Amino acid sequence: MIGVAEWKERVESEKCYDLVSEMLERIERSRLNAYITVIENEALRKAEEYDKGELKGKLAGIPVAIKDNITTKGIRTTCASRILHDYVPPFDAHVVERLKAEGAIIIGKTNMDEFAMGTTTETSFFGVVRNPYDEDRVAGGSSGGSGAVVAGEEAVMSLGSDTGGSIRCPASFCGVYGLKPTYGLVSRYGLIPYANSLEQIGPMASSVEDLALLLEVIAGKDARDSTNAGRSFEFKGQTEKKFKIGVVKEMGGNDEVMGRFSEVLEMLNGLTDGEVVEVSMPSFRYALAAYYVIAMSEASSNLARYDGVRYGLASELDSWSRYFSKVRAEGFGEEVKRRIMLGSYALSAGYYGKYYLKALKVRTLVRRDFQKAFSQVDVLISPTMPSLPFRIGELADPLTMYKADVNTVAINLAGIPALSMPAGFVKGLPVGLQIMGDYFSENTILNFALMLEKRFSETGLIED
Template identity: 75%
Template sequence: MLTVEEWKNRLECESCYDLISELFERIERSNLNAYITLCKEEALKRAEDYDRGKLKGKIAGIPVAVKDCISTKGIRTTCGSRMLENYIPPFDAYVVEKLKQEGAIIVGKTNMDEFAMGTTTETSYFGVVKNPYDESRVAGGSSGGSGACLGGNEAVLALGSDTGGSIRCPASFCGVVGLKPTYGLVSRYGLIPYANSLEQIGPMACCVRDVAILLEVIAGKDSRDSTNAGKSFKFEDKYGDYNFKIGIVEEMGGNEDVNCRFEEVVELIKSMGFRVGKVSMPSFKYALAAYYIIATGEASSNLARYDGVRYGFALDNLDSWTRYFSKVRSLGFGEEVKRRIMLGTYALSAGYYGKYYLKALKVRTLVRRDFERAFSEFDLLISPTMPALPFKIGELADPLTMYKMDVNTVPVNMGGIPALSLPVGFVRGLPVGLQIMGNHFEEEKILSFALKLENYITETI
């Protein structure tokens, strides 16, 4: 897999134009289906600018992939849906503005579950994304394209979004590093919404240092996002000699394959001299159910705007507004999106709001309190990122089974805390991820610990 350092070393010997051309040739030969839209002409033009010395910045000349729910001016942005199949945004998202300011070369928009609703990228209108380690298996979701393009050497850096694990799941399944930042650290301006109170744009890369570099670029103050914390980020690795106290979350686990590798990694962490203990989070028993009530409720509200009149998928004949509205949404949305809209609408309906949605919000408060208690005792918390290895394509036919795969990741979004998925080895040739969780705005701690563990695992393999 390609790192920023390796790419920069190649730029010293070869032209950026040739390297980007070679990258597009690889993408066009690929069977992964990681991209929905390629930006070949614009990318090659920026590569020429880099070769002429016109492109400057922290990630100048570096090819970056952007998830297709993040607005890119003049570049098709579909959210993996027929509803927005031909939508071309008139503006850039904040994170895209920052990428361009720092000299990045955007190579394309990556495939994803429709409106970020899924765990396997099988709900995309543009077809399933295949796992770079086994093309008969899924790449994870919803940022499956971003994970697969990194694992398949089709980009050096990538942006994803994470509502309930959508960065960490594909990072785990594709053997790359993915960070869901603290809620509010990265501006959501230009992110097409699924569930506003839960989702966050975050960096993905092939190593911890590259994730830190990309986070430095995209974090910052933006008045256009009312939930933005107004904080920047600079990775200084100031915890270089820090003796971390690590908590194992008892309510988070996996199947036999995953647990076996997780226990091996725990022993590695102990052998590095770190203190390790266990912590119980009682509220996690209810977190998954509460998450799906909150997320689908917000989705029901957010997706009401897609009516076939203002923008998006439309029909030629308008005989009756009610029939037209119903038919547009029936044809424009996929099955999973319609399922979640119906669930959310029901949970928010009169007579059920208090019974479901209000109760779910109370659970979110309990989850946050459990995290506060845990971080008063431990510096970081760990668990398997995903409870299972990457599934076969088509294996998770039952929606409820798919929802259960988010059991380890959704509490992080409920609590608004940062979490990173780090590849920690393989089981039967398939990658396994370790989830590292920290307190609010403690990305520095997470990245420092992850960097130590990454280096130690590399040395011991």
Template identity: 45%
Template sequence: MKKETALSILEGLKNGSIDFEDYALRKLEIIQKKDNVINAYISLDSEDFIREKIMEIKEKLASGKNMKIPGLIVSVKDNISTNFLPTTAASKILENYVPPYNATVVEKILEEGGIIIGKTNLDEFAMGSTTEFSAYGVTKNPWDITRVPGGSSGGSAASLSYGSADLSLGSDTGGSVRLPASYTATVGLKPTYGTISRYGLIPYANSLEQISPMARSVKDVSLILDVIKGYDPRDATSLNFEYREFNEKKFKICVPDEFIEGSENPIKSAIYNLLEKIEGEGIVIEYGRKFDKLNYALSTYYTIAFAEAASNLSRYDGKLYPNYYEGRSYREMSENTRKNYFGFEVKKRILMGIFALSEGFINDYYIAATKGRRIIRDEILKMTNDCIIAGSVSPILPPKIGERINDPLKLYAMDIYTVVANLAGVPALAMPAGFYNGLPIGIQFMAGPYEERKLLELGSFIEDKTGLYGIIAGD
């Protein structure tokens, strides 16, 4: 089983044992060889563009500039704006759309020497849990191409999993980096809301979503988090903050029954085995905690997400973006544009969101959901004040392609454990816990606001003990 981490590559690039250009072009060759099957990417940079970027990096290094990730290969989810590659959000309505600016996180990656090799596939407008709702085809799981890689950041996870990128950016609205991480033996961190700029992220649900780092190890996630974090005056949701330092030698982990007992047996076994392996050695584990508010999480989350999606996607009316259908009136133009360019899942979520916001129903649905959100947040803050919450990422192993796409209730239930962190606005980390019949299984940890350092310290300790990191599928 081949292992490769961004930190080990970075060391080789810095000491000269790895050639910048050879390494980048080798990654491009891997994509050309494997991505016709996996379909992780929607668009790619050219060899000439990559060589040009490498020359710029070398010139900066020669001038004495210190960069954090010079020469590392980064893939970026295709709902994050780039002015040098199309940004489609996996929708036909934005096909060939190239934004006039870069997202703040993209600018930071380029400034620190990262090479953005391409834009990755996703569920259209990040609305999905399997990366099957893309106008550009289904992304397949590199561990088993008959199965999904999770969603909506499935392309980002798959690009890491088969070794075509060192680091990746996804977005997490209700588990969209953590679920793919769990299904592909990679690592995904949903940060505290407001700590990474959302400027340049094509919005789905503003109050829930965050641009989120992904990699093949916790230490690599920490590396890219250090690049992209920070206040941004261009983002109204951005916060001036300091991540809380974690200097203690002991961790306390609590495992609420509701966050694990509804999972399939192989998942429960893998998680309990991992927790048993790390118990002691400075880690205290408490079982039997209760989180009875989990029953309300999915309905609360999806009501809020659909309502915000209906508001956000109203801008796609045929006037502002390149793809549209003509009409004799504005109404006819907007109706034809949306009917022909939006996918089925997007249309469904818009309609449900409009219903939740409509007069006569808003109090029973949207307003009630915002009250439920507050109750869930208060409960999570109370629990994370005492311990790190551990549990499953997904209740099921990676499903077969097509298995859940036609059953919305089963599809949405995949998010039961992950939506809580988005509703509460707290950081959550998904990382490998083991394998079952060759399929990856993940574990999730949640901490209090601004406690990313605590999660990363715990995750780093665990991957050192288990050796479950840096794994490339198929090698």
């Protein structure tokens, strides 16, 4: 992987134009299928600007990839769906404005699960993203492309979005770093909505330092997102800090993952600057069901906008009911249809109280459990994913796929921040460690990750 520091060092002695060309060639040859759209000419033009000293800012000359559900002015934004396969937005998302203002080179739009609905990027209209460590396995989802490009050196950093683990899962499966910020820290203006009350845009990168840098750029006030918290983010190192660490009893994994996780725990128990305790979260029994009820309900409402009239796939005009039903049948893939329909069902007369309202009550319980935990500890940890990266086609049954999100969804229900960092390999495949913190405690979880990153490299614990 190429981090920001290495990239900056290389552009000192080589031309940014040549480095970006080299990266574009690597993308061209790549078998990962991580990009839906590569922005070749504009990326080279920006690189040239950098070489002339005309590109300034915190990310000047750094190639950044953007998930294809984040709106980019004049650049096709598909959500990996047939229904938006030719949609060209007339405006930029807030985060894209921020990247441009800081001189980033936007190199392409990354592949993902259709409308971010999936855990493997297999639901993409543009085909599955392959895992950089084993091409027969998935890169995770839904931000699979954004994870794979960092691991495959097809970008220096990337943006993903996380509704129930969509940044952390591909970070775990691709052996990179990914952070889901506190709900409201990053503006969702221009993020094509799937489940508004759960999702956040977040950074993916090859180190804690780069993750923090990209978060600094994208976080901040934006009046166009009514749920924006109006806060900015500045990374502050806390080198002397002692961490009180909670291990969540209810978040686990299979033997391969737990074997690795126990080694990490053993190392943490040996630390003089930390203390490890077990924490129980009884509400997690209901978290997965509550998450899917809320996500599907919000999806059914959000995706009502795709009617073949103002944008997206169209057809021969007919009566409205037949026209909408036909365009949507042709434009949406199977998983999207499944979630819209189940959401419509959960919100329909007679079922609202049984499903949706109950799910919102679980949200209260999950919040309470986290609040109680964070009154006792600084960070909570767990394996990010309960298993190693799946083989392509392994999760054929939808419910089995949903259950793979068991360790990540509770974070979105509560709206707290969490990151996934590489914690070594099992059978040559990456394992991710999930670190959770209290609301707006991004500095705490990043500092804890920074401490672990150092320990891992000192002890050689994460080598393949």
